[in-house]
Amino acid sequence: MVKDFVFPGSLIGLIVRRAEGSSQNRRHLGWRRRTRPLPESYNWWAEALHGISSDGVGTHFGPLAQGATSFANVILSAASFNQTLWKKMGQAVSTEGRALYNIGYSVLTFFSPNINVVRDPRWGGRIETAGPEDPKLVWPDYGVQFVRGLQDVEWVTEQDMVETFLRPFEMCVKEGDASSVMCSYNKINGVPSCVDTRLMKQTIRNEWNLHGYIVSDCDSLDAIYSYQHWLDFSPEEAVAAATRAGLDLDCGLFGTNYHKDHGVKAVAEGKLAEKDIDNSLRNLYMVLMRVGFFDNIPQYENLGVKDICTPENIELARESARQGIVLLKNERNTLPLASTKGNKKLKVAVVGPHAQATDVMRGNYAGPPCQITSPENGISRHVNVITRLGCDDFRCKSAHNISEAVEAANIADATIIVTGLDPYHIEGEEKDRDNLLLPGYQTHLIEQVAEASNGPVVLVIMSGGGVDISFAQNNPKIGAILWAGYPGQEGGHAIADVVFGRYNPGGRLPLTWYTNKYVNLLPITSMRLRPDTELGYPGRTYKFYDGPEILYPFGFGLSYTGFRYTIKNFLAAATAATIAMSSSHQKCKNVTYRADTFGFAPPKCQSVVVADSPCGETIKIDVQVTNTGTVDGTDVVLVYSKPPVEIDGAPLKQLAKYERVFVPAKSAKIVKFELNACEALGIVDSTAYVVLPAGKHMIQVGDGEKAVGFPVEIKF
Template sequence: MNGFSSGVGFEYRRSDRAEGFNWHFVEMPYGCIRFHRAHFLDVFVKNLPESVAHFGKRLASYNQVRDGIQLEFSDGTSAICDLLVGCDGIKSTVRKQMLNSTGRIELEEHIEPRWSGSIAYRGLIPVAKLPEGQHRALQYPVMYCGKDKHVVVYSISKGTVVNVVAFASDSDKENTCYGDEWVTSCSKEEMQECFAGWEPEVSVLLDRIESPTKWGIHHLAPLPLYVTGRVALLGDAAHAMTPHLGSGAGQAIEDAYILAKVLGAATLNTLDAALEAYETTRLPMANHVLRASAVAGKMFEFNNELGERYQVLGPAIGAQWNYLDETTPEGESMRAVERMREALNKRKLSDSSTLSSRNGLLRNGHERRALLAIMLLLASLAAVFTVGHAIDVVPNVTVSGPTRPPTLTPFAYAFPNCKSGPLKDNAVCDRSKDPVTRAEALIQLWTVPELIANSVHQAPGVSRLGIPPYQWWSEASHGISWTGPGVIFAPDGDFSYATSFPSPINLGASFDDPLVFQVGTVISTEGRAFNSAQRAGLDYFAPNINPWRDPRWGRGQETPGESALHSANYVYQLVNGFQGGIDPSPYIKVIATCKHYAAYDLDQVGDVIQRNFSAEVTTQEFAEYYLPPFQTCVRDAKVKSVMCAYNAVNGVPACSDPYILQTVLRDYYGFPDDGYVVSDCDAVQSIYENHKFVNSYQAAAAVALNAGTDLNCGSIYGLFLQQALDQNLTATANIQKALVRQYASLVRLGYFDPPELQPYRQFTFADVGTPAAEKMAYDVAVEGMVLLKNDGTLPLKKSLKKMALIGPWAQATEQMQGNYYGTAPFLISPQMGAVTAGFNVTFVEGTGIQDGDTSSFSDALEAAAQADVIVFAGGIDNDVEAEGLDRTDISWPGAQLQLIQKLASVGKPFVVVQFGAGQVDDSWLLKSKDVNAILWAGYPGQSGGTAVADVLTGKVAPAGRLPLMQYPADYVNQVSMLDMNLRPNKTSGNPGRTYQWYTGKPVIDYGFGLHYTTFSLQWQGLPALAYDIQALVAKAHSAAHLDLGSFDTFGVTVRNIGHVTSDFVSLLFVKTTAGPAPHPNKVLIGYSRVHSVNPGAAAIARIGVKLGDIARVDHNGNAWVYPGLYTLSLDVPERLTHSFVLVGHAAQLSDFPAPPASWTVGADKQKHSASKPAAIWDEHTHDEQQVLRELR
């Protein structure tokens, strides 16, 4: 589209002060379409079919007569039409006459527009007039927020012009009369005075506006009707709204789309039914958006009940666009036509007069013509900015399916041609050479501008060399996702969906490593199939492997849980599945990206957000807890991409820290030059803007590149690397090295090689969403279910037929997917699952997730009283926990616990199904005898409703284990989320974190999970009583690394002595007082899941333990095997134990790189003696023999 600009979200800054700061970012995977009025008109004029349009005809009045509607124009002429569509704007003549003609007094308040109490200063700035010709708004829209004021800035006209709208509000004047012309010119001084004291970034913008205008912002009260007779209202005539959601024009376009659809199915005889269907469909949604826009404006100016509570305000702002998730124009049009059909069928009209496109008003089904004609009338709306669903009337825009927001034309994915053209004789096409050499041969041909242009995630390629554009940013946390810009789902048909697995936290709860590998294999297969159709790249920004340190973190759902060992095993299997093996040859399947490196597990605490937070960690805990998953990912699984995090570590932003990116990642872990480091998106920008680590964008780009950030997800490299070169802040060789790493990884993917030689290039849509993949998604959902309480009520008896299904999760569909999801082939809600299972279901929501509404309690209790069994489906969702949204409260939100307590008193069998990743305090539920069972379901994906129903009925048995501890609600008052220390500290009041270090009593312990049957456990042969450290280390030298050497494999006989076939997860822990104090409560060192153990049968769980699993980490980050007494414990709570001793001298397994002096964690914390610890148990210690005698 000519003049088109787009973005993926809104950045929010607090700006009514001398130094502003970013406090939230609202991602908009649907995109923000921004274009000038003239470009908007050009598109529709070009696509308008041949027809007659009359201009300059101002309507004075109309009369509904027998033959139609008589129109009287202000020039004295008249005309008759079959249908009048009033899209004549906020001061609509049609609306005034329509509402007055009803004679209804209550409609008088809807006739005239109302002043919102806000004024807006508006102006355009050519980019060339901006400081140094750049601005952050060229990347995405920016909202500068202050008390009672806000400024929105975004680019239009292909990024050549910046539009500025500065709002000032007085809530006391809302709905009063505006005493001036609606639009006037004003002086620059008036505008600047209004925003005096705001940060310089805003002042500079306002100063660049040459001729500002001043607008009184008006809107309508929500109308109760859009149609009378054959007259309909559309666009601003029906629902003029404030511009705060950028959705006014979008709503008008959707009006036109729905109206065209029903008119295309109507005859003159059925026109009234068509208009009624239009009104019934559009009025509720448009009024919802109208109200949401008003609410959003108050939020931007901290003028609603959320005030300045950034942590909840940001997500609440994002939620104002949630309507985009709930519906699509295509879906609404189908509903409108169906409503029309139902109305006509009630009249018992014949089929020929009901829905005839052949004989209808719009012959030959030309709804498109009707739509374009209506759109021409709408041109006066002149959308400068619109957010919403795209409509299929413009080339280059596609319409989505029901769960896929629309996007622009697919990115032009292609492959270089090594058979002919500029590259055919270059070494990059020589398959006999190694990937780095091939990439070097290519990159040495590039000019500096070409290098810089391709240093960002949306790389334009080098057309003169036949290098096509490439989008590095795609997402696939638990299935191919449209969250990033790299994956393009089709609106329908092939490639309109992909398998949507349960969230990673559910996969973690399964403790099934082979299943993790299988999931990774399916995701990569579907990713390759999308790539074959030019709908996805080959690089995915997944998985998230930050251990879940604090229960408040909103992104824990993206991880397998709180155990570093479990996270390490998870990433090994997932990367193996993604990449098609461990460092496979000749080709990698798709590239995984291990994120977020490192010590990232916080999004917002007050004014502290992930972009300005410095994680203060000791070297000991850095090496012991925060880094092991990354070590496994890089060193062992051979991943080809690592994402550096937003946060700083001990004062140094992660993406600018050569210690983290070079010393640890490349030198210590061995990350090769056919792998690249990518910044988290806009993390390079944050080095300057948020962390204030450097004093310019140029310096931020240079320090990141010099440290080892090869690819900038964002635009800072592209905008500022040339200036950084000019200022001698970096060197061209550094840019070349970064691009060599990127393109060497593409060589590994077969990017330059003949497709016929590559099996992965042969995948098609037939490999997407296969029956096997659907079965696997269901299996993950089932295996991840955790039974937290059961008094024998579950599985439900077959005699229980009438179910009262109550709660805010009962009808969940897209909620089941958590975050970072794509379009699923289907989504089965808990209600649908229960109905399919044969229950007679009565549904009552009862209350929302967190709104505190109790008005429907009586309905819920009435339904419960009439039922055989009560199932409450509740918990938390992405309105409570999400990226950018950490919790401040870990109890049940809203009025849910209150409703649970009332339902428990009904006296019927009562089951609570708890959804969401983060745990909520279940203390009351566990203690209450009236709550019979609790089932944790997490985010169970596309088949979640079926999986829940099958577990409740006993079709399958739950055997998952909780992959994180459930803390008491008061935990949030005991330790700040900013405190990164795991170990308890009496001085600070930190009670310790995770099951390893928490000194309080957990509500539910890590690894807990009940079954429908009973298992007995027995060691398969008595484990050894003593191990010689030196012998173990000597044997470990045959492994790739000492910590990977085998310690022992423990066999456990798992016997089902109950009556239900079930899986069983064996969790093996160790505890010891050997090594540096303090000592952990226990440490997970291995696990194994056995499947489908029948009643009376037994299975052998074999748990392999590596030498590194029993090691302790010293204050310098080095892993040691210490002599001493160790005790194994199996299951939670422990049911099988065994003690042994390690004898000999302590042995060092690793030599962790010493951190730089620049780290802000003080010398007292960082510097400790590196001397070898003395032997605690050696061959000359008499106590050893005594301990052995006691063990025997």
């Protein structure tokens, strides 16, 4: 057993992510032996965010395998709201990673997925996270499914930590049995996260029962010493404090690694005990044993080059992009476009800085793809294409080439404008935005091309987050708008499939898209999710903001057909819409009610703490989804709960369940939901307890005009 291991002091080198050995040397270490000796070094850092990446030191590509399947960027995959797809992607990445390992090109441990929740629309890191605005979309869903397949200016309130920021990680560990959790560079309420004993040891290791290791984000330990100057720590004191707090592995960066460079000295100076190093090694070896590093796993031994970039995985990459693409506008049924005009192929102008995009579509943390198809190439499979970029690149700093794109649009039967952001220079890790506008002259390009076009105009936006394209939404010359995220190696094919009607889009926005005015209302450093009345800041995300600066709401997405919801029946416990729960064996807890609820009499037992409750009551709903159009389509049924309106600071609504369902034209399907009352109706109160409040809750199915719902009364 791992707990019985006795580690020699010389093994301190194994708890660094980059040591002298490399994955190429595995076969010289008795790699095919049933039992392997303790290795002198192991490269832990490899990335697999949406396919095997070339970032990190644990994976490389070469003559035997020059690339791996590059799936749609994570935020676009999240827009599919499809748990089955996420698990298939994780399985495909796992298979290709194991195959690369077998041919000597990779290690067995990967940092993936990223499940941080998006708080601010300017945050660059949102493009690599499956954590959109609602943690429900990532726990227990994206994170758990992918893991199973793969296997400082302002303080953060404890309420927001429990309700939003920690919840995806908690469920990924508890339900997905994740092997590793990464602490980041930032401080949490004044304490660097990688030396936060309460977070790493008490919460993650003990309360969540992590079976694996905790790793720092690369150079987080150096940040404690070099930039944060926390407690005036020396490098040795920083590595000792982090290890004692529960850190097992320093990712390091650019040749600097605190365990390797300062760990031995920290032990010699008495700042770090060998027993703490032993604990870290046990956690690391637990994972190496789990992935079969020491003992071959027979069912994986035959994986190799033939299992990388398979036709099935390439088609899955195309499907991952298609399912995530969101139709934002479709006036006068502009889409789908016909590929012919009379008996001739349609002549289509493909313009914009991303018309010939390839690398941009891969997003960040990507490796070399099996193949890659640009929008221009994908569209040209269907129609005759005239391509004029109109800009030198995505920055579009000059307007001197716009006239070429205008001329192309003027002579074409239809125009497709492909514009957007860039995952390497505009948004991404360490690249937050200061506005939500398109860069440079892109807006001018779109407006002038649309005005000159004599046929339908389709705008395709590539981005990780929202962009203020209200000018395009309000422009009658622009008939349709698609958000394509960063769609991966098959992005060009996927966009063409949607544009020409081979695929009916069913993606839904996992993030609210705001107008640019919204970001002028509050600083990016404001950490609160709820409105701050003292400072005049609005709330964040759909849960706490429903004001005028929303361009497209969370969950928004159109289709080439229409859908109607009908609630066929609902059962809440034994009675129709009332759940009577005994509070005799539970502790009642008061909640804070709004001051403007005149005439409201609070119940005697205002709420119960969920952790102290049996929580066996359920709400069963049958939703009939009717396709009212003449085209087969896929719909995402979103089920929300709304807390009693009298409670102060409660979410406007919160996602309880969702299901993606295919419905043929002119037919209907029943989608069954079973909601646990505590999970669906529970809220986090101002003291950071998860409580189930008494009173009249609402269950809402869908958004906007097609929303239907019913009340559920909770009584104790």
